[in-house]
Amino acid sequence: MAALAACSGNGSDASGGSDGSGKSSGSAAPTRQAGPAERLAQLMVTPAQVGGRSVEKPGEDYAFAASPSEVRLDKAVCAPLAYAMNQLPLGEPQADLTRVVKTDSMSDAPTYVTLTAYAPGGARSALSGLEKAVGACGAGFTATSKNAGTTYASVAAEQPTAPAGDERTAFKATLTVNGVTHALHTEAVRAGDVVAVYFSVNGMAIAQNRPSDAKPMPAVVNAQNARLR
Incomplete structure (x- = not known):
């Protein structure tokens, strides 16, 4: 100063x-004062904080959609689930930032971390919408974009990795590709006016037609949650 x-x-x-x-x-x-985007960059975990794992910007070539407006759903209430599982911001964000955390092993599923900043009250509303979607979409839903389409067979609430933040929620979704079932796990934590969403999918297993049950790495979730306090 x-x-x-x-x-x-x-x-x-x-x-x-x-x-x-x-x-x-x-x-x-x-x-x-740091702006919303700068604040999120400061909050995002670093490789040193996640045991030396890489923390990278995800490739745009494999993105389901570039923004929530590009996503179409057969059940509108399920939109927050599609956004959370495709690294898109929930609600009405001021800024968002996504990074993918990977290990050296090709067999390990990566963990996607999406941080979103909101105006006062926006984060609470965003998480509430996600919780409502989990309860309303148990029988599954279909999400499509100009790049792809995915049908989720089921959605069920589950326990988050650990207590954290002011509010938290978690869910498991299943999908079937070429007759093989895959489980995808997502959790979200609100700390003040910031929401962190963690998601994992084993793309290698899907490509190789092997069943998978991908969960966000606890070390990554715990490290990021600690930075939100």
Whole structure:
């Protein structure tokens, strides 16, 4: 922070910007507040905080959609589930940031971390919408975009990795590809006006027609939750 200093009339050193009458004539520049996007970048976990795993920007070539507006659903109430499982922001965000955390092993499913910042009250509303969708979409739903289409056979609530934040929710979704069933796990944590969504899918197993049950890595979830406090 820069401070403006004024010299006193008697030639002695001055502090606090005295004008000789004992009153401060100087003013300090206000501290710049980080914007929503910058704040999320500061909150995102680093490789050192997740045991040396890589923390990367996900490739756009495999994105289901670029924005929530590109997603179409057979059941509108299920939209938050599709967004959460495709690294798209929930509700009405001010900013969002996604990174994918990977290990060196090709057999390990990566964990996607999506942080979203909201105006006051927005994060609570976003998480409420996700919880409502979990309860309403147990029989599954279909989501489509210009890039792909996915039918989820079922959705069920489950326990989050650990207590964290002000609110939290978690769910499991299943889908069948070429006759093989895959389970995908997602959890979301609200801390103030920020929501963190964790998601995992074993793309390698799906490509190889092997059953999979991909869960967000607990070490990643716990490390990111700790940064939200």
